[in-house]
Amino acid sequence: MIVGIPQTLSFYSYYPLWKTFLEGLGVEVVLSRPTNREILEWGIRDTVTDACIPIKILHGHVIDLKDRVDRLFIPRMVSVDGRATFCPKFLGLPDMVRFSGAKLPPVIDSRVQATRFRSGIIPFFRDIVRQLQVKPKFNWLVSAYQACQQQRNYQQLLLTGLPPLQAMRYLETDPQVRADAAGLAEPAGGNPGSKLKVALLGYPYVLYDPFISSNLYQRLKDMGVDLVTPEQVPPRQMRRLSRVLPQNFFWHYSNRVSWSSLYYLEKPGRVDGVIHVTAFACGPDAMVDKFVELEAKKKKVPFLTLTMDEHTGEGGIQTRLEAFVDMLRTKKEREEKGAG
Amino acid sequence: MKITYPHMGTLAMVAEQLIEEMGQESVTPHRPTRQTLALGARYSPEFACIPFKICLGTYLEGLDRGADTIVSGGGYGPCRAGLYGEIHRGILNDLGYDPEIIFLWPPLKKPVDFIKKVNLLKGPSSWFDLVGIIRRAWAKLSALDELELLAQDIRPRELRKGETSRAFNRGTAYLDRARALSEIAEAREAALQELRKVDLDEEADPLKVGIIGEIYVQLEPFANIYVEETLGEMGVRVRRSIYLTSYTKHDVLSTKGDLRSKKLAQPYLPQLIGGHGQNSVGDVIRYARMGYDGVVQLAPFTCIPEIVAKSLMPHLSREYNIPVLTLFIDEQTGRTGAETRLEAFVDLMEQRREKMSSVEKLPAESRLSYSSAL
Numbered sequence: 001m002i003v004g005i006p007q008t009l010s011f012y013s014y015y016p017l018w019k020t021f022l023e024g025l026g027v028e029v030v031l032s033r034p035t036n037r038e039i040l041e042w043g044i045r046d047t048v049t050d051a052c053i054p055i056k057i058l059h060g061h062v063i064d065l066k067d068r069v070d071r072l073f074i075p076r077m078v079s080v081d082g083r084a085t086f087c088p089k090f091l092g093l094p095d096m097v098r099f100s101g102a103k104l105p106p107v108i109d110s111r112v113q114a115t116r117f118r119s120g121i122i123p124f125f126r127d128i129v130r131q132l133q134v135k136p137k138f139n140w141l142v143s144a145y146q147a148c149q150q151q152r153n154y155q156q157l158l159l160t161g162l163p164p165l166q167a168m169r170y171l172e173t174d175p176q177v178r179a180d181a182a183g184l185a186e187p188a189g190g191n192p193g194s195k196l197k198v199a200l201l202g203y204p205y206v207l208y209d210p211f212i213s214s215n216l217y218q219r220l221k222d223m224g225v226d227l228v229t230p231e232q233v234p235p236r237q238m239r240r241l242s243r244v245l246p247q248n249f250f251w252h253y254s255n256r257v258s259w260s261s262l263y264y265l266e267k268p269g270r271v272d273g274v275i276h277v278t279a280f281a282c283g284p285d286a287m288v289d290k291f292v293e294l295e296a297k298k299k300k301v302p303f304l305t306l307t308m309d310e311h312t313g314e315g316g317i318q319t320r321l322e323a324f325v326d327m328l329r330t331k332k333e334r335e336e337k338g339a340g
Numbered sequence: 341m342k343i344t345y346p347h348m349g350t351l352a353m354v355a356e357q358l359i360e361e362m363g364q365e366s367v368t369p370h371r372p373t374r375q376t377l378a379l380g381a382r383y384s385p386e387f388a389c390i391p392f393k394i395c396l397g398t399y400l401e402g403l404d405r406g407a408d409t410i411v412s413g414g415g416y417g418p419c420r421a422g423l424y425g426e427i428h429r430g431i432l433n434d435l436g437y438d439p440e441i442i443f444l445w446p447p448l449k450k451p452v453d454f455i456k457k458v459n460l461l462k463g464p465s466s467w468f469d470l471v472g473i474i475r476r477a478w479a480k481l482s483a484l485d486e487l488e489l490l491a492q493d494i495r496p497r498e499l500r501k502g503e504t505s506r507a508f509n510r511g512t513a514y515l516d517r518a519r520a521l522s523e524i525a526e527a528r529e530a531a532l533q534e535l536r537k538v539d540l541d542e543e544a545d546p547l548k549v550g551i552i553g554e555i556y557v558q559l560e561p562f563a564n565i566y567v568e569e570t571l572g573e574m575g576v577r578v579r580r581s582i583y584l585t586s587y588t589k590h591d592v593l594s595t596k597g598d599l600r601s602k603k604l605a606q607p608y609l610p611q612l613i614g615g616h617g618q619n620s621v622g623d624v625i626r627y628a629r630m631g632y633d634g635v636v637q638l639a640p641f642t643c644i645p646e647i648v649a650k651s652l653m654p655h656l657s658r659e660y661n662i663p664v665l666t667l668f669i670d671e672q673t674g675r676t677g678a679e680t681r682l683e684a685f686v687d688l689m690e691q692r693r694e695k696m697s698s699v700e701k702l703p704a705e706s707r708l709s710y711s712s713a714l
Contacts, residue, residue, distance in 0.1 A: 246426060
């Protein structure tokens with residue numbers, strides 16, 4: 001039995017969990033190719049015109065997988081903390097895919113609906129076992145435990161600032177290689193005071209997908225900018241900030257973005273600028289973007305919104321980033337001179 | 341308190357009565373216009389839905405007319421409407437206004453919060469007075485719904501175009517002035533009489549179309565580019581999936597929503613996705629079973645739940661053999677463009693009806709293959 005996982009959306013947050021669990025059940029896990037032009041075209045063809053880019057891309061990934069796998073793994077992500085749900089498009093995702101018109105293998109649409117991550121994950125795993133109809137090698141609870149362990153390691157790696165794809169690769173290499181790599185980790189170089197630090201906010205499936213974001217993450221690194229993302233905000237801080245606002249957003253990923261914007265803007269000097277990356281026609285982001293913008297304006301921190309769509313030109317993004325970074329540099333130099 | 345609020349179809353009239361009877365001053369919003377929308381769109385996020393923009397425009401106009409309090413309401417997620425209050429507040433503060441914003445949640449989900457807010461709103465009147473106030477408001481709401489239903493029935497059969505709409509406007513004007521229960525009953529009778537006076541083509545057998553989709557664009561004619569009137573004047577008898585009285589019963593005073601539609605939606609969308617997404621899926625099936633000739637889905641551009649519902653529409657339309665037209669509305673949508681699409685849709689339904697009636701004359705086996713080809 002081969003199970004296909006689309007390499008987008010919640011993949012960036014939960015892939016190690018799913019993979020470890022599914023492999024523990026003795027099924028083979030296949031990933032779709034990284035997003036590319038062809039996948040995007042397929043997605044645009046198969047999705048309603050009004051959907052946002054991430055949803056279109058997901059449909060592309062499904063097309064990419066459909067002939068290679070026996071089952072598609074598109075869990076219904078409802079809630080992982082008992083309060084916020086995911087975006088309504090995540091809630092209806094398995095149904096949107098199932099009725100998209102293409103001939104598809106059966107979809108595994110187990111529901112993740114947890115008040116706390118650990119407790120709600122057990123019914124989710126049980127449902128997967130039921131839908132897969134496989135006879136697991138061991139008790140599936142064992143693989144569930146291993147999967148949760150792996151997920152915890154993964155989240156710790158993300159907290160250190162490793163982008164998801166690298167963190168996944170790191171988890172899969174054997175421990176010896178890992179120890180060597182740890183020794184080789186580059187020491188924090190340069191004068192820390194003068195290096196720009198920018199908060200790059202957005203949903204993981206936009207930020208870390210080199211195709212949708214036209215390689216934004218790497219571009220900024222290449223310009224010598226220190227990046228922080230919502231993945232680097234400690235969970236305890238997130239919990240604290242979740243009690244600050246008069247009203248939180250209703251959606252999991254949007255909350256993570258709004259809380260991390262609060263976190264990075266909380267103390268002056270924590271970041272020099274904020275970039276909010278959003279996908280074209282993203283519903284929740286219409287609200288989130290305004291929120292972050294007003295928050296940054298209040299704290300007098302420069303703010304840039306980048307909207308990614310089907311035909312974002314690389315040149316356009318590069319120019320806007322360079323202009324923004326130059327502006328931040330000038331501002332910082334002036335401030336340092338003023339202070340000295 | 342000088343209170344302003346969004347304009348949503350006939351609700352504004354009832355809200356005005358409620359507010360004035362509670363002893364507050366109502367800055368009654370007028371029906372939104374192009375200017376209102378342009379004003380709202382200027383300060384709204386680009387991808388906010390059209391109700392958000394229209395409401396913001398309405399608030400700005402109300403604030404300039406001296407309002408100091410805004411009352412609005414919304415569900416508690418996962419649809420964006422529940423966040424309007426906070427985001428509107430942010431935008432208005434940024435523009436230099438500082439109104440009190442009272443955002444009502446569904447009373448059964450946030451009972452304490454709701455009672456606190458009502459207490460604030462009711463001002464000097466007592467809770468006992470409130471019972472009477474609500475009874476009168478309910479009477480008016482029911483009368484308005486009745487009027488709308490009758491207008492929808494007779495509009496496709498009117499002999500002189502536009503007569504029904506004029507009679508309907510006269511009727512609502514009567515109701516607008518009525519305040520006491522006896523006055524409301526009298527005004528209701530007079531208004532219905534106005535509509536009954538319209539000359540009808542008794543022979544006509546109008547097409548039946550169900551309107552489904554997001555609540556604000558369904559209820560506010562400006563937001564749906566007068567789709568109800570347009571269809572009616574093309575000779576189509578329309579029914580909406582949402583009327584204010586049924587909505588109040590199903591969604592405001594209960595946490596369950598319209599169970600019939602939700603049950604029908606189960607096999608296709610077994611998950612509450614906020615807004616009226618799940619209802620839209622169920623309503624298509626409901627209208628198909630009731631023998632309607634077609635369904636028009638209305639939704640604001642970027643409305644998340646309706647996009648999910650729309651992705652299921654092709655499948656539902658095939659399975660239940662009912663044509664579905666989806667209109668996503670944004671500030672660029674023009675009335676003429678929508679009219680053209682509606683005309684084409686009406687043509688399609690007429691042809692379909694002719695084919696269906698000719699199919700019925702065929703022998704059973706060929707009928708089967710023919711209707712699957714449709």
